[in-house]
Amino acid sequence: MTEITGAFSQSVNLTGSYREHVRHKVYLFGVFFVMLLCLALYAVAAGAYDLTLKSIVQCFWGQVEGPANIIVWNIRMPRIVAAVAAGWCLGLSGAVMQCLLKNPLASPFTLGISQGAAFGAAFAIVVLGAGGAETGSVQISTVQTTSSAGPMTIRNIYSVTVCAFLGALAGTLAIVTLARLKKMAAEAIILAGVALSSLFVSGTILVQYFATEVEIASVVFWTFGDVGRSNWREIGIMTSSVLLLTIYFALKRWDLNAISAGEDIARSLGVDVDRSRLLGMLFVAVGAALVTAFLGVIAFVGLLAPHIGRRLIGGDHRFLIPHSCIIGSLLLLIADTVSRTLVGSGTLPVGVLTSFMGAPLFLYLLVKGQAR
């Protein structure tokens, strides 16, 4: 084979042009990375209290005390890092779910994982009495919960978070167990997700029926995804989980490519499809559950990021995974920065904006995809 290889390599250089083709994808990731950095810098500077570049740099070097330092480290940086980590995680979850379930509609939102979290949160707020007036105070300013919330509120928020996480996990486990026991096809898993999500929505409505007005307000408020809700500790948990997930799926990138080529092809290439699907779904769902538990329901980012990524660089998961992640981060940071600086007085939760941005953008991608 080597002699033939040599003879052909003189006449054509496909490998060279392929490497060039791959290099473009890497460059594009670099461009996205720089865009993310610039946007993050803008997001630190912009807001009700404008900061200069100089004062931001001084804050990063620890040379300033006072309001600028508090604004950067306690208010703006937490929400920027949370937006980047959450967007990254949602983009990753969407890309992996869409591959493993072979369905372009798969995402934490469409599979009922987010609704499971919302149900968990509603349960904690109403039945366990974790919300109510304390969580209601969040409505006045989302920022206060992360920076100067009292110990009572934090404890309540934790029980809401834990219940939300359990709700999301319950949804995931139900779907994964159904898929495992009944050896369900990927399409059936999506349908099960739809059924499960309406079950969770009904459960949330039922819980709300027995709730007081303040509790209902808290439940509804919790469902609006908001990246300004978490503190550094939660952001740390989220970021490190996201990092571990990214490493795991980076190691599995060839398996994901094989699975997206078809189950039989994947098996013939030595991939244990059932095991990969089970573990993969469980891991991304845990990631999505964490994000939803800490920040609330953020729709469409997980669905949209992989679609944009696929449109830009194709379906090769060696590149689709990192691109979906960074596009997710960019989308969420853009949405949060826009909602913070342009809309109203900076209290519009980002989840509302992602839904507004996401739905038309998704429809546009669908229509454009059909026309091709």
Place this chain on the structure above:
Amino acid sequence: MILSVDAISFRYNSLPVLQDVTFQLPRGEILGVIGVNGAGKSTLLKCINKILRPKSGSVLVEGTDVLRLRGDAVARRIGYVPQRYSDDHVTVFDAVLLGRKPHIKWVATERDMRIVERLLVSMGLEDYALRPISTLSGGEAQKVIIARALAQEPKILLLDEPTSSLDLRNQLEVMNLVSNVVRTEGVSAVVAIHDLNLALRFADRFLILKDGAIHAMGPKEALSPEIIEEVYGVHSILRIVEGFPVIIPVHCCKSEAHEGGSK
């Protein structure tokens, strides 16, 4: 013998699909697997490379029982071309490079690249290398899938009805390609195929399945009008036209021979 299948049996739940299938295949030959729909052709192919796990029996490739090997070790010995494929969004080069997966540890090496390049050139796919598969015609796409299987550097190539969705020209091209690969690369191919005339032209020997068991087996002559009538319930005649054996179906027989197809 490069491939030795011994007493393979397989059931879907309690329904027996394959019963005691035993055959051998020498190096550099094409085995045509013939039978009605549902006779167990695809199942046999999937049992050979462990996509499905047979309930009993063994599959030896050059003396090694592949059913006892790990998935990637099987994949380095047996390449598989399924009826359906679905990675429309990737480029032709990426699709063929995926065939190197069983050999790739972390990143694709220069050797992996060269093998993909050689396959694309030898199949006349070099102009499409960086195009998504979705933009290719059925025949070209089928060649890409065969190239991917060959990129595994297999000893055995399994093809599940490789010509069923192709036009006349592409049918000939794809089968010529398989035939050339088998002759020049020293691999052997097991081809499940419905088109009896293509099978007669390209296969060196036949395995005729009926109701999951071997009905007949042997060199080209095994596919006689009598056997066709027994298996398909169709009366046919065999003629030699310009040196090519041709089966001409005449009429359906009033027998129950076709019952196997109702599964």
